[in-house]
Amino acid sequence: MKNLSDQEIEKQLADLEGWEYENFALETTFEFKNFKEAFSVMTRIAFECEALNHHPDWSNVYNTLHIRLSTHDTNGVTEKDFKLAHRIEEIIVSE
Numbered sequence: 001m002k003n004l005s006d007q008e009i010e011k012q013l014a015d016l017e018g019w020e021y022e023n024f025a026l027e028t029t030f031e032f033k034n035f036k037e038a039f040s041v042m043t044r045i046a047f048e049c050e051a052l053n054h055h056p057d058w059s060n061v062y063n064t065l066h067i068r069l070s071t072h073d074t075n076g077v078t079e080k081d082f083k084l085a086h087r088i089e090e091i092i093v094s095e
């Protein structure tokens with residue numbers, strides 16, 4: 001798996017509303033109704049991460065969820081990060 005170029009990252013980000021390339025990672029912040037909603041979505045995302053064997057750097061404060069996706073093995077952004085970002089979007093939309 002190889003790191004994507006800045007140009008390729010910007011191109012692929014066009015299909016991911018609300019996500020940005022910041023600090024060498026794909027980043028977004030979601031806001032939910034309350035902690036229960038946030039944690040429920042995190043649980044669903046966690047199972048997906050296990051299935052993909054790709055994991056986020058994330059933090060949760062009450063109803064907000066900040067997600068940062070990068071590939072630790074290559075120290076950059078790869079197709080794996082975009083795949084997980086799209087899966088996370090599907091999970092959020094289906095809630």
Ligand SMILES: C[C@H](O)[C@H](O)[C@H]1CNC2=NC(N)=NC(=O)C2=N1
Pocket residue numbers: 053054055056069070071072073074
């Ligand atoms: C051994 C295992 O495949 C690796 O440690 C996986 C697990 N999850 C991972 N998650 C992320 N974000 N980056 C990785 O490089 C990574 N590597």
